[in-house]
Amino acid sequence: MEPKKVVIIGAGISGLAACKFILSKGLIPIVLEARGAIGGVWNETLKSTVLQTPKEMFRFSDFSWPKSYIRLNFRVLSIEYEGFSNEEIEGWSHWGGSGDAFTEHSKWRINVVDSRPNVPLQEVVADFVVLCIGRFSDVPNIPIFPPNEGPEAFKAGKVLLSLEYSAMDSDTATKLIKDKQVTVVGFHKSAVDLAMECANTNGPDKPCTLLYRTKHWNPPDTRPWGIPFSFLYMNRFSELLIHKPGEGFLLYLLATLLSPIKVKLAKYGMVPEQSFLQDISSCIFAGLPDKFYDKVDEGSIILKKSPSFTFCEEGVIIEGESKPVRSDLVILATEYRGDLKLRDIFASSTFRDYTMFGDLAVPMYRHCFHPRIPQVAVIGFSESNSNLYTSEIRCRWLAEFVDGTFRLPSIKEMEKDMANWEKCLKLYSGPSYKRGCIAILHKCYNDQLCKDMGWNPRRKKGFFADLFLPYGPLDYASP
Numbered sequence: 380m381e382p383k384k385v386v387i388i389g390a391g392i393s394g395l396a397a398c399k400f401i402l403s404k405g406l407i408p409i410v411l412e413a414r415g416a417i418g419g420v421w422n423e424t425l426k427s428t429v430l431q432t433p434k435e436m437f438r439f440s441d442f443s444w445p446k447s448y449i450r451l452n453f454r455v456l457s458i459e460y461e462g463f464s465n466e467e468i469e470g471w472s473h474w475g476g477s478g479d480a481f482t483e484h485s486k487w488r489i490n491v492v493d494s495r496p497n498v499p500l501q502e503v504v505a506d507f508v509v510l511c512i513g514r515f516s517d518v519p520n521i522p523i524f525p526p527n528e529g530p531e532a533f534k535a536g537k538v539l540l541s542l543e544y545s546a547m548d549s550d551t552a553t554k555l556i557k558d559k560q561v562t563v564v565g566f567h568k569s570a571v572d573l574a575m576e577c578a579n580t581n582g583p584d585k586p587c588t589l590l591y592r593t594k595h596w597n598p599p600d601t602r603p604w605g606i607p608f609s610f611l612y613m614n615r616f617s618e619l620l621i622h623k624p625g626e627g628f629l630l631y632l633l634a635t636l637l638s639p640i641k642v643k644l645a646k647y648g649m650v651p652e653q654s655f656l657q658d659i660s661s662c663i664f665a666g667l668p669d670k671f672y673d674k675v676d677e678g679s680i681i682l683k684k685s686p687s688f689t690f691c692e693e694g695v696i697i698e699g700e701s702k703p704v705r706s707d708l709v710i711l712a713t714e715y716r717g718d719l720k721l722r723d724i725f726a727s728s729t730f731r732d733y734t735m736f737g738d739l740a741v742p743m744y745r746h747c748f749h750p751r752i753p754q755v756a757v758i759g760f761s762e763s764n765s766n767l768y769t770s771e772i773r774c775r776w777l778a779e780f781v782d783g784t785f786r787l788p789s790i791k792e793m794e795k796d797m798a799n800w801e802k803c804l805k806l807y808s809g810p811s812y813k814r815g816c817i818a819i820l821h822k823c824y825n826d827q828l829c830k831d832m833g834w835n836p837r838r839k840k841g842f843f844a845d846l847f848l849p850y851g852p853l854d855y856a857s858p
């Protein structure tokens with residue numbers, strides 16, 4: 380029998396992890412990567428962007444990175460399914476018809492172009508596709524403006540996307556912002572790092588204005604009272620406390636432990652309205668660059684709340700204000716539309732509709748499989764506060780599935796499990812539940828994967844260690 384072909388799209392951390400575990404099962408993966416290098420978002424970061432995840436949490440369990448099998452500059456335009464009809468798929472009681480990874484009767488045709496000019500490409504056909512195309516790259520979320528009040532109205536300067544700025548080498552980027560009045564829009568990681576770069580380059584003479592819509596618990600210190608956050612939300616004890624709604628003991632504990640952070644944020648009027656638990660449950664948690672609030676104190680960064688804004692000739696106008704924020708450069712760091720990237724990779728409109736979220740956070744079983752899209756897994760879409768760790772355990776689980784260690788349950792059971800997750804995400808993440816973040820439920824998620832693979836989900840030695848020590852990648856290094 381011909382060996383099965385597993386095509387992995389994307390060579391960021393998720394694609395590399397998928398490659399590693401598919402290889403470990405004796406299958407031959409083909410990794411198609413649009414860029415000229417591996418690493419995904421970590422390829423093109425700001426000079427100032429450093430990991431927010433603690434170093435010991437952002438690693439593969441054995442440090443090995445696959446080097447071959449990767450085809451760089453292969454941009455996948457779409458993937459086309461050949462096999463069962465939409466009607467047959469609708470009638471299935473099991474994923475793929477049987478709950479197994481492969482079927483003899485269907486394949487995926489991958490439509491690829493070379494990112495470099497004049498290089499012809501052969502067609503790629505796959506028995507199984509792993510989509511590792513990333514959620515926080517490539518497709519920016521650009522705010523919609525009324526006619527004539529968008530970037531076209533800004534005649535005095537230039538509008539740039541944070542991903543365009545990140546793609547520049549650091550000298551060009553520094554030259555671009557030097558001696559300029561820069562306005563940065565957003566309050567997630569790219570935005571705060573950008574504001575810091577502008578402040579370091581220009582100082583208080585040309586302060587950088589940071590426009591934010593919602594305050595977040597972006598902590599200036601990740602060890603309040605010297606206690607690492609991981610002891611609060613990455614151990615089993617923290618999970619015991621959150622399975623009920625309302626102001627439970629965990630919130631009381633967090634509020635007490637976070638008081639040094641709260642005091643600091645209060646000084647700048649930056650204490651969020653939503654709870655810390657809600658932000659951390661939604662992965663809306665940008666580690667601030669070192670000495671960020673010192674730059675606010677010295678006047679190099681101006682924080683400005685802006686429910687919405689439009690452009691005018693001299694810069695931007697904040698809703699409710701008449702004077703514009705004069706700018707030479709406006710950088711939009713307003714997040715990404717990974718949901719559109721995922722949807723648009725499917726050639727079939729039926730599959731596109733399946734991946735539309737609607738009211739759902741993540742329409743996927745174990746945050747990987749859509750019950751009615753056969754022979755496709757999605758890795759790296761539902762996030763956590765340590766994505767390499769999450770992608771690694773997911774890929775390990777996926778490889779065991781592809782290898783036949785277990786079968787998927789019926790579609791009915793998959794949908795029931797998805798609905799349970801949905802309920803939990805809504806409970807803790809509030810309006811941000813669509814981010815599908817599993818941060819505070821990571822151990823409970825890993826427990827499910829371990830049980831599927833036939834592993835003992837209790838990974839620590841001893842009752843107290845299992846209850847109180849943080850869980851991380853090394854706990855899952857081997858079965």
Ligand SMILES: Cc1cc2nc3c(=O)[nH]c(=O)nc-3n(C[C@H](O)[C@H](O)[C@H](O)COP(=O)(O)OP(=O)(O)OC[C@H]3O[C@@H](n4cnc5c(N)ncnc54)[C@H](O)[C@@H]3O)c2cc1C
Binds near residue numbers: 389411456758766
């Ligand atoms: C500024 C910033 C800071 C962050 N900080 C952290 C952090 O501290 N900790 C953390 O856990 N996470 C962090 N993240 C989240 C980050 O997205 C993940 O850590 C992780 O890198 C995601 O890896 P990935 O492989 O899933 O996706 P990506 O890194 O986005 O990789 C996707 C890859 O797929 C390729 N691709 C996409 N479409 C196609 C196509 N059609 N054809 C071929 N190839 C394609 C892309 O070129 C890319 O190389 C941060 C993200 C950003 C933007």
